[in-house]
Amino acid sequence: MYNKVKRVAAIRLDSAEISRLLGSYPSWNYDGSKLTRNLTLRDFETTWSFLNQIAMRSHLWGHHPTITTSYNKVSLQLTTHDVGGVSNIDRKMIEKIESYCVGREETDGNK
Numbered sequence: 001m002y003n004k005v006k007r008v009a010a011i012r013l014d015s016a017e018i019s020r021l022l023g024s025y026p027s028w029n030y031d032g033s034k035l036t037r038n039l040t041l042r043d044f045e046t047t048w049s050f051l052n053q054i055a056m057r058s059h060l061w062g063h064h065p066t067i068t069t070s071y072n073k074v075s076l077q078l079t080t081h082d083v084g085g086v087s088n089i090d091r092k093m094i095e096k097i098e099s100y101c102v103g104r105e106e107t108d109g110n111k
């Protein structure tokens with residue numbers, strides 16, 4: 001699944017496309033240059049399982065979010081240097097990351 005590196009040319013998203021993306025994924029924010037998301041996961045193991053999936057996907061696509069983590073907290077930043085902004089690859093990465101989040105975020109019940 002993660003053994004074949006696939007690179008595609010990045011296409012910059014315009015502001016309407018970025019707005020649509022944020023509409024579909026309200027947990028993400030746009031700071032004018034990059035897409036960001038902060039999340040809290042259920043526990044440490046869940047956090048690293050999630051991070052490993054992102055790492056393998058990043059390796060496969062040659063596209064690497066900036067990641068900051070501490071125990072069960074993760075901050076993600078996504079941008080594409082080649083286009084000097086946000087691209088279709090960042091959008092695809094967000095779609096993947098959101099699928100990896102399902103059922104793994106901390107809920108009020110276990111705070």
Ligand SMILES: C[C@H](O)[C@H](O)[C@H]1CNC2=NC(N)=NC(=O)C2=N1
Pocket residue numbers: 062063064065066078079080081082
């Ligand atoms: C040379 C190398 O492919 C580039 O620097 C890649 C690596 N990973 C990357 N990751 C992200 N998030 N954005 C990029 O523009 C990017 N560029």
